[in-house]
Amino acid sequence: MTKLEAKNIVKNFGHNDYKLKALDNLNLKIEDGDFVCLVGPSGCGKSTFLRIVAGLDTPDGGEILFDGKPVTSTGPERILVFQEGALFPWLKVRDNVEFGLKIAGIPKDEREQISNRYLEMMQLTKFANSYTFQLSTGMKQRVAIARALAMDPDVLLMDEPFASLDAQTRDLLLVEMQLIWEKTKKTIVFVTHNVAEAVVLGNKVIVMKHRPTSVKKEISIDYKRPRLAEDENLLKFQKEIISELRPEVTEKPSSE
Amino acid sequence: MAKYLGKKIAFYVILIAVWQVVAMANIWPNTIFPSPSEVAEDLAYGVADGSLFYGIATSMWRLIVGLSIAIAGGVVLGIFMARVEIVNQTIGSLVLGLQSIPSIAWVPLAILWFGLTDSGIIFVTAIGAMFAVTINTYTGVKNIDPNYIAAARNMGAKGSQLVTNVLIPAAFPYMISGFKQGWAFAWRGVIGAELLFSFLGLGFLLNVGRQLNDVSQVIAIMIVIMGMGILIDGFVFKRIENKVMYRWGLR
Numbered sequence: 001m002t003k004l005e006a007k008n009i010v011k012n013f014g015h016n017d018y019k020l021k022a023l024d025n026l027n028l029k030i031e032d033g034d035f036v037c038l039v040g041p042s043g044c045g046k047s048t049f050l051r052i053v054a055g056l057d058t059p060d061g062g063e064i065l066f067d068g069k070p071v072t073s074t075g076p077e078r079i080l081v082f083q084e085g086a087l088f089p090w091l092k093v094r095d096n097v098e099f100g101l102k103i104a105g106i107p108k109d110e111r112e113q114i115s116n117r118y119l120e121m122m123q124l125t126k127f128a129n130s131y132t133f134q135l136s137t138g139m140k141q142r143v144a145i146a147r148a149l150a151m152d153p154d155v156l157l158m159d160e161p162f163a164s165l166d167a168q169t170r171d172l173l174l175v176e177m178q179l180i181w182e183k184t185k186k187t188i189v190f191v192t193h194n195v196a197e198a199v200v201l202g203n204k205v206i207v208m209k210h211r212p213t214s215v216k217k218e219i220s221i222d223y224k225r226p227r228l229a230e231d232e233n234l235l236k237f238q239k240e241i242i243s244e245l246r247p248e249v250t251e252k253p254s255s256e
Numbered sequence: 257m258a259k260y261l262g263k264k265i266a267f268y269v270i271l272i273a274v275w276q277v278v279a280m281a282n283i284w285p286n287t288i289f290p291s292p293s294e295v296a297e298d299l300a301y302g303v304a305d306g307s308l309f310y311g312i313a314t315s316m317w318r319l320i321v322g323l324s325i326a327i328a329g330g331v332v333l334g335i336f337m338a339r340v341e342i343v344n345q346t347i348g349s350l351v352l353g354l355q356s357i358p359s360i361a362w363v364p365l366a367i368l369w370f371g372l373t374d375s376g377i378i379f380v381t382a383i384g385a386m387f388a389v390t391i392n393t394y395t396g397v398k399n400i401d402p403n404y405i406a407a408a409r410n411m412g413a414k415g416s417q418l419v420t421n422v423l424i425p426a427a428f429p430y431m432i433s434g435f436k437q438g439w440a441f442a443w444r445g446v447i448g449a450e451l452l453f454s455f456l457g458l459g460f461l462l463n464v465g466r467q468l469n470d471v472s473q474v475i476a477i478m479i480v481i482m483g484m485g486i487l488i489d490g491f492v493f494k495r496i497e498n499k500v501m502y503r504w505g506l507r
Contacts, residue, residue: 056406074410086403089504090425100411103421133505151411 003067003187004030004053004155010061011048022048023059026214028206030155035181035188037198039241040208041248046191047083049213050157053189054080066155076100079153083160085144087132093143094119094128100151118146121180138169145177149184158190162197171229174200178226195245199237200227207241210248217244290472298476307461311477312484315446315457318374322381323442327435330386334393334434335423348394351387359384359445363452377449377457384445385438392434396427429500436493443488447481458484 011023022045030036038046051057053064055074064071066078079100087096095102097115106114119125122142132140141161148156162170174197181188192198198205202221209216221237272292279291286294302308333351337344362380370376400423408422424431450459458481465473 051406054410056410074412076412078410080407080410082403082407084403086401086407088404088407088422088425090428090500099408099421103408103412103417131503131505133503147411 001032002029002065003032003034004189005065005068006049006053006062007065008062009049009052009059009064011045011052011057011059023052023213025062028215028218030187030189033185033187035201035203036190037202037205038189038191038208039193039195039198039205039245040213041210041245042193044208044210044248045213046208047159050080050159050189050191053155054078054157056080076104076151077154078157079148079151079155080157080159081141081144081148081161083163085132085140085161087140087143087147089132091132092128093124093130093132093135096132096143097147097150099147114150115146118149121149121183122146122176136169138165138173141165141173145180149180149186153186155187155189158188160192161190163192163194170197174229175226177201182225195238195241196229196234198241199234200229200231205237205241207244208248216248219244287469288471290475294472295476295479298470298472299479302461302473302476308480311456311458311461312480315450315459316484318377318381318450318457319439319442319446322378322446323385323439325378325382326385326438326442327389329382330389330434330438331393331424331431333386334390334431335397335419335427337390337394338397339423344394351390354383355387355391359441360448360452363449366449367453372453372455374455377446377453377455380449381442381445385442388437388441389431389434392437393427393431396430396434397423399430400426429504429506432493432497432500436489436497439488439493440485443481443485
């Protein structure tokens with residue numbers, strides 16, 4: 001079943017004299033329960049696409065269909081995990097995780113049950129009462145993921161969440177993300193410019209064309225899980241993606 | 257700053273000693289330049305007959321009411337200015353102008369509007385402090401990481417929930433500077449207004465001292481005004497500031 005469909009999405013940036021076409025007739029379909037990785041050169045509009053799906057930006061043309069219905073605003077069924085986490089520094093870890101639940105008016109006991117579950121899943125129980133500045137970058141991203149999962153969204157939108165992590169922490173989280181996906185059966189749209197990461201995580205990898213961005217190719221990764229970043233059998237998928245990606249990276253962005 | 261505590265105490269001891277020596281040298285008559293012991297006597301007298309505490313309580317009450325109004329109004333106005341461009345372009349430009357009016361300059365208007373009443377003094381206090389709070393709140397809200405707002409909207413926050421759960425706490429480090437500035441303006445405003453209204457409070461006692469040609473009372477009250485300032489700054493605002501800074505990992 002199609003969970004998410006992008007139909008002819010157009011998005012421009014800038015105004016009048018300097019106009020930049022970020023997304024040009026982007027069409028794609030994401031099935032329920034898919035783990036889709038979007039790869040493309042930096043600044044190709046992948047993040048913009050996620051923000052549009054989340055309802056934080058509106059497209060200049062086209063529409064996003066969620067369960068067949070057009071997306072017009074933000075909604076708890078589509079939750080975005082930001083690149084830098086965007087955790088609230090004035091709240092403790094637990095209160096960060098419970099933020100959306102509190103906004104929704106869920107009573108305290110119930111909130112606590114939910115946050116306990118996800119804090120445990122992300123191995124953060126010990127840090128429930130810490131402030132975010134006391135956490136490492138990796139732990140902050142775990143909190144951000146726990147906060148998103150606590151909303152119990154249908155679709156988890158992840159915008160290069162591991163880009164600023166060190167290699168060891170990233171490898172750890174790559175495994176955990178796969179376990180979370182298997183455990184929660186959520187549809188995940190994961191944006192990255194790191195091909196190895198995409199191949200480990202996704203059961204589908206979508207290669208994006210450079211500005212203006214649209215879909216270049218969709219590649220299925222049929223391989224057992226949990227996958228490890230150092231698994232040599234994944235290299236052939238990586239090579240395939242890189243060969244698709246190379247001309248996009250070297251090409252100059254066109255603006256009009 | 258416990259390291260400097262000894263030096264601090266020594267500094268004040270020396271300052272008072274020098275003052276005492278100069279006063280005892282009789283360069284000026286002591287009705288013009290009283291010694292610290294005479295000032296202390298005056299303070300003790302004010303404590304004994306309760307007039308000092310009554311003065312402090314009156315001024316503090318006016319300060320608290322005035323500052324509360326200033327903070328409430330300033331925060332609301334600052335948030336509107338930061339979030340609604342038309343408010344910023346219209347009322348915002350007026351705020352910048354109003355902020356340049358010293359609180360004392362509001363006194364004639366306050367007397368005409370409110371008469372020689374508490375309300376008049378509170379009006380002067382509140383209006384003198386409000387725009388500092390407004391401008392700092394505005395700056396704070398403008399400087400919020402847009403991702404905080406995006407994340408909160410994504411999780412369903414909007415309208416007043418967004419204001420109380422995100423905008424205010426996220427802008428709080430700036431707002432606290434606004435409160436500190438506002439408090440300083442409010443304290444000046446209260447004392448200044450009391451001087452001119454001549455209606456109870458520390459400013460009034462200061463004026464009484466002048467009318468009685470009692471220099472030591474004038475100095476005694478000035479020391480009390482300064483002392484209250486140090487106390488409130490250290491025990492109220494410094495503490496809130498430290499707590500906020502700690503949470504944010506800025507200290």
